[in-house]
Amino acid sequence: MSEQSKALLGTTSAPQGAPALLVLADGTVFEGYSCAAPGEVFGEISFDTSMIGYEEVIADAANAGKIVCMTYPQIGNYGVNRGDLAAGKALIGGMVVRALCQTPSNWRSEVGLAELLCEQGIVAVEGVDTRMLTQHIRDCGTQLAVLSTLDGDPASLGAKLRERQGGSAACGASAQAGAPAARRAPAPAQTRKKAD
Numbered sequence: 001m002s003e004q005s006k007a008l009l010g011t012t013s014a015p016q017g018a019p020a021l022l023v024l025a026d027g028t029v030f031e032g033y034s035c036a037a038p039g040e041v042f043g044e045i046s047f048d049t050s051m052i053g054y055e056e057v058i059a060d061a062a063n064a065g066k067i068v069c070m071t072y073p074q075i076g077n078y079g080v081n082r083g084d085l086a087a088g089k090a091l092i093g094g095m096v097v098r099a100l101c102q103t104p105s106n107w108r109s110e111v112g113l114a115e116l117l118c119e120q121g122i123v124a125v126e127g128v129d130t131r132m133l134t135q136h137i138r139d140c141g142t143q144l145a146v147l148s149t150l151d152g153d154p155a156s157l158g159a160k161l162r163e164r165q166g167g168s169a170a171c172g173a174s175a176q177a178g179a180p181a182a183r184r185a186p187a188p189a190q191t192r193k194k195a196d
Helices: 003-012 054-059 113-119 130-140 154-165
Strands: 019-024 028-034 040-048 067-070 094-096 123-126 144-148
Touching (some): 019 123
């Protein structure tokens, strides 16, 4: 690769973030990488299938406190114009994406989506098969989830979820059966690689 190509790649590719986990109340685990603020957030997992309009999704009062999965494979392409945020700020609890664009391109963009989420302390993860997650939510219904960049142990996160739920299970799991067994979702075929 030429030096010019390396320089261009260095400005358009973000390094891979810290490992992150999304654990659903039914025991399903999705692995990814942090792409916004570090932390741990609990909330109802929901999804949005729109190709555009992520600014509206993150600032919608109906999504307040939720962990929102964006099904479209790349989010953040046109950045964020703060004036377009209906609530004036992001209201979501967390965000799950397949890929978060680090170099938005729009003449109205004031800040990238990742930068806005970091500023507002919102935990987000990328590298997740969001279509698989969406299908799971459709099949099993919404449920409590935890998104963490701090705790890499699915069993620990599952225990925290059960404590928040009062021990109830989700998606057909019997409450008498105790803790649902963790089931790792397969990773997407391609993941972002660390920049050299």
